[in-house]
Amino acid sequence: MNQQAKRIKELFGYARTLTKEQGIGTMCVRAAGFFKRRFFGKRARYWPSNMALEAQRSDPAAETFPIISILTPLYNTPQNFLTEFLDSVENQTAHNWQLCLADASDDAHTYVGELVQKHVAANPRIRYVKIENKGIAANTNAAARLAQGEYLALADHDDILAPHAIYCMGKELQKTGADFAYSDEALFRKSPKTAHVAHFKPDYAPEYLMACNYICHLAVFRKSLFDAIGGERPECDGAQDHDLFLRLIDAMQAKDANAAPLHIPQVLYYWRVHAASTSGGTEAKPYVVKAAQKAVADHLAATGRSGRVEEGIFPGTCHVQWELPEPEPLVSILIPNKDHVDDLEKCLFSLYSKTLYEAFEVIVIENNSTDPATKAYYEKLPDRYANCRVVAYSGGFNFSRINNFGRKFANGKFLLLLNNDIEIISGNWLTQMVAEASQPGVAACGAMLYYPDDTIQHAGIITGLGGYAGHSHKYHKRGGSGYMFRLATVQDYSACTAACLLVRTSAYDAVGGLDEAFTVAFNDVDFCLRLREKGWRIVWTPYAELYHHESKSRGSDEEDPAKKARFAKEQARLYEVHGKQNILHDPYYNPNLSLDYEDFRESGDLRNLKNVTL
Structure with a gap:
């Protein structure tokens, strides 16, 4: 029996059972609802009442x-x-x-x-x-x-x-x-x-x-x-x-x-x-x-800007190859690390072996490592990797505070916040990010991050997803164009993840760096929103591609009562600082799209299209 015939048989069986248990009236109501959804659910869904x-x-x-x-x-x-x-x-x-x-x-x-x-x-x-x-x-x-x-x-x-x-x-x-x-x-x-x-x-x-x-x-x-x-x-x-x-x-x-x-x-x-x-x-x-x-x-x-316009990733799109400032501005790459030297080594090796942009320094921010092998690894870093040094942070884990500490040692015109589990893919990734972040009005630039299985981990942050914030096109397969080419074109977003975020040092300092009240979650969202409140813009580019070796299914924050409570506190702070309505209404995300999913599907509630207010 094919799947369609099997499905029809199951539906008639369900109808018989429903009639027997709840009566013909209930069955008819359910049947009418099913046929309306199946055959007419999408009819005139954008048309006003x-x-x-x-x-x-x-x-x-x-x-x-x-x-x-x-x-x-x-x-x-x-x-x-x-x-x-x-x-x-x-x-x-x-x-x-x-x-x-x-x-x-x-x-x-x-x-x-x-x-x-x-x-x-x-x-x-x-x-x-x-x-x-x-x-x-x-x-x-x-x-x-x-x-x-x-x-x-x-x-x-x-x-x-x-x-x-x-x-x-x-x-x-x-x-x-x-x-x-x-x-x-x-x-x-x-x-x-x-x-x-x-x-x-x-x-x-x-x-x-x-x-x-x-x-x-x-x-x-x-x-x-x-x-x-x-x-x-x-x-x-x-x-x-x-x-x-x-x-x-x-x-x-x-x-x-x-x-x-x-x-x-x-x-x-x-x-x-x-x-x-x-x-x-x-x-x-x-x-x-x-x-x-x-x-x-x-x-x-x-508008007085210098760049070469090329065909984009997909037909019908453009990409501007901006001219870089001369000399190339120094980028200070801040990498917090606690043990996990295998991850850090993979990150540094790919960074130094693949990156075509040359004007960068690396500051590894040591965060209370306990493995003796980590110290031995650190001692060899300056000899193995040019312009790479380790600075020691002391205190409890606080992602914001750790990066703010690392910033004190940075000499670059730009800061790159980078997780230690990032691996470089494309050689021109940093060139593209610096070019975008150098444009007038732009404070920060985010990158395309993939999970190791070549699905998307980050392609920009949309506030309001899940009630607070989520990643655009998360879990989408690599290589697609996304919704209206939004995976394949340089984009304006409200925020980008700090797992790989390039920001002007002057802009970072102007807003006081990361807010240390956000110890783990939403520090990047809050930071980008504060930059935007100052009149800056946040951009994301698909032309900077990296792997993020973060697990797809960690779940530990929900299982640990203390972490769950901390997360709830940081959620509440996001609303308190920026206002719930501002979080739920991202200007770069249409209100007719779902806040429950990260794939740009239409909202299940299109009442604003039906009941056009006077």
Whole structure:
């Protein structure tokens, strides 16, 4: 018997037993729940409730929202796609929109203009112009010349706007006065109500945006800002929106260094997946890759930074090889150690034999070792490894205090906090980390850490996971792209593990080092959050790869009552210092993703999408 037949037999057996024990009514209720979950559980899961949509339609405040002009170039659009797109705009719950259509269709597709003209005749908010096809950027600019709204939005001719897109955008723009806002999006094949996946994005993440255009749809921005930078650039066709977003942000930050796009965590746009669309991947349009690299390179030039833009780990992503400062800044590597000389030797041997970056010193912080062999090992270290010395810490175990003690002996412009059970994999790991941590506004850089079985131990820390903090993509197999390329691109994170953390010495000192009240747990989370409170950013790079020989299943803290109590105390302190709500709402993690798992799966509770508040 195959597995499916066996499963069906088991289900009918369960139904008979349930009917016999609890009655036909209970069985029917359970059966209805099963079929709803099995066949309809994902249907319209991002779509607002009818009650929410009706409330928006009757909201008088919507009459005061700013006008948003939607820019849509048309080119030989399939009639059914165009009809669905036009209907999605005209059926918006708010009327503060204008639709600007620039039609570059050829003579074989005259139905496009004919269909649009019927809608124009019935709806004065739709404006239309027939143009010569000069490419997506030029055609978008032609649509922009029709616009009369305070804000502009970009929408493709084969996609669909969520029914509350203009309402939600208008409301937030009115409330915040933002110059630029973007939402989440979902991908569909036949109907938006059967969308198969959503792109739940972080708040503004500058490193991530240089690596790939995660903003995409729906993006809305001031017309005056669009006009000031000259609109979209034809030379970046294929990545014209990515280029536009970078230039919009550059213009915003030229006036206010802290300016950033506003993220609205609602699915306001449905991106159709078909053969000619980039929603299915950049393989559909190979020129997108080169255009994106140009967009990022021009962004670097405009902001006065020096780097070479290369293709990233996966197609459709970019990687900036930053120019290192000259001379190379000294890195002081702090390695706490108590006995375990085998681990320490593996760490040091890989460090010295594989690391291509030369300007480093190593400070082993001796922490109350008891094995006589450890002392003998220490005595030989300076002769075996250049610029390596041992300093002796005394006192009870306190990870924060040990590292703060080691810092007193460090001479480097950067400090590298490194566990003694780390093993180097890639020779350019430290080069990559120093390059990232040297960038303006960046205080610290974390690395990709693998367990020895080539599953991920650390790829950045997300606060709120498990109620406190967890590691991005933990246990994910090595070599994957992760959620929306987040395993394969340089990322902004709220924190990174101190098992391998490079930090500017000046930033370390400015916040007083690690908080010694966090003796074991959360000291790195607290440290990074305090850096961020000072205005610094924390980045993580997949281009620095190391093994972390930490056990996958230690469990000792939960089994030992004293350790369990200490851990609970440090959990409480994390909330006390940073606020529970701040911990539970990580700006680099979407609120529609689960806090119970580390794999970026969707939350089981998407009520915020169903019940859109007024």
